[in-house]
Amino acid sequence: DIQMTQSPSFLSASLGNSITITCHASQNIKGWLAWYQQKSGNAPELLIYKASSLQSGVPSRFSGSGSGTDYILTISNLQPEDIATYYCQHYQSFPLTFGAGTKLELK
């Protein structure tokens, strides 16, 4: 199974700032990586797929990058509605696995 190591687990940031979350795969996932946002009590929502493609309707302040085993989610100009937990997920092969999540809070 491919293991996804996500960091940090918790992140505190100020409105208007930029943040980055990283995800490391235990083997090359060839860009088959998605990022999801989960607000408390709600279903996750797809933000980014194929490492850097923005899902329709997602604000452009969200961006993804990376290749091989290492990937980054960047949120620019942090807004109050961005407070959530973020997960990476590979879809290179089965079983699909998620990172452990990054909980983002306002400083």
Add this chain to the structure above:
Amino acid sequence: EVQLQQSGPELRRPGSSVKLSCKASGYSITDYLMHWVKHRPEHGLEWIGWIDPEDGETKYAQKFQSKATLTADTSSNTAYMQLSSLTSEDTATYFCAKTTTGVMDAWGQGASVTVSS
């Protein structure tokens, strides 16, 4: 508009089973795989498996091989997941999610299962 409407919260005794539903609207469930995901706040998200509603083919994560059974009823455009031999470890919120090439691009609202004596 694609929507996935899941069944309501469930309370079960240990050792019993539960069957959750996920009714799709805005598309035919035979067009895409349906995945199921488990969420516990302290454990994050876990992939359970998928079903191809067109032919009933399923694939499970090894951990859920004996725990979950995925089915689908194309006449009602609904997917189902049955969880058996429930324990406290099965207390969680379960999501169905439509996928396009492995990416979960539409999710149900989640169904809470509580296992308690």
